Amino acid sequence: MKKSITIIITFLFFTFSFGQNKFGNPEVDPIQIQKTYGDWSVYQSKNIMLSRDFTALDLLSKEISKETFLDQLANGNFIPIRLKSDDGTYYYKLFKIQPKSDTSIKATINQIGFDALKNYKMEGTVFPSFSFKDLDGNPVTNESMKGKIIVIKCWYIHCTPCIREFPQVNKLTEEYKDRKDILFISFAEDSPEQLKTFLARKPLLYSVIPNMKDYMNEALQLNSFPTHFILNKEGLISKVLPNFESLEVALAKEIKL
Template sequence: MFKISSLFKFLTGCFLFFFVFTSCKEEEKPLSVAEMQINSLQNDHDKWYRYHKTNIDLSSDFLPLGETGDTIGKKAFLEAIITGEFMVFARKPEGDREKYQLIRLREDADDGISYNIAADTYTEYRYLQMEGKTFPEFHFKDLNGRSFSSDELRGKTLVVKTWFIKCKPCIDEMPQLNELVKEYSDREDVVFLSLSDDPEEELEEFLSKTEFRYEVIPNSQPFTKDSLGLTMYPTHLIVDGEGKIRKVAHSAPKMIAFLRKFL
């Protein structure tokens, strides 16, 4: 009798343990496809880098989301990334507007992700800080001796490019920029200026072989670096008729997309 009772209690205990264990297992929420992708990206810097460069454009007019999915300001979004504590994940777009969410990096995430995403974001954050500020006063003279000043161009949209001859990306985008100038050739209220670091003689020799339809200002490095605080080339700026900087972008396509919407 004692043996049967003990066996019964043992079997009952096993059943209860199995029931509780399996119940707990069933209550665990399975990871979504997005969650599995996020985990995978955090484990591999190269995989994250390819994803970030292919899917994330921090210079675009995206909808920024915080950790919990709430909408936050773009400035706060970029400031969070610069800390190196977050990565960015693309959610389903809202209409034609991209939607990006902050994802906190795990403690065991690849160390390279934190460093690189912070460094990659700093330029966009710097550009964002410039937007809305007044473009510095200037008085330029181009290669043809024509003068351009802040006062003379008041009321006109100013499209500015910073560059130098040995900057390959600066040169590669010139055909696209030439087409842009041609597109707005009938708009007297749009002026295209390029600020080059190079001296007049070198520019004249270069432009004798390479077409560039912007007005070219030589020896512009002091203005570009000291007045604008720019060190990355090329950089494009769009200045409105009141002298306010409306857009700063590193690449021609991003600048052109904004210009077409702006005008």
């Protein structure tokens, strides 16, 4: 009888250990990374892309839906940490925010989670209808873009992160310039006169549509910039992305589809 109990305990121990470790260990110490807001912020911005495809895990390493994961970040007391992986898969796991951590960590991750959840819920929906003209007077409408992959950048002149990524998005545009089934357009808040003066100094290779503040606020309900959209050939939103790094990965995947 004693031998049987020992075997059962050993079995349960290894089962529990496997369940905890089968996804790999955290790539950083979840407690140490919260010592300062700066350390956490650098890690978050460089290592966590909530817009990408990833396997979501709760506190106990149980797989949960991406929507549940993002909701926990938006409304709970958690940070996401990536787990080490040998197969190239992205595993993000929830870890508790420590009681003595800077309160700015929780406030920031709640906002990041809120934005990511809102963007995620837009995926698979029809992009709001529009009919505008770009700076060259060319009409741009939903109908004119059917059957193409559309990349949309939402920005404004005084948005520093928006402008900082100009060289990267321009390079991306050049990379796909021979693909007639891919269009790059941008929605800008500013007037045609302001944009022409600005773009003469800092060129953007996207087709630029001016005076889009109301459309972006009301139809798209954007509250952070830059925001990038990828629309599939059916006019549905494939991805909503907060930066160039996420855009580059998602566009490569959309093209393969």
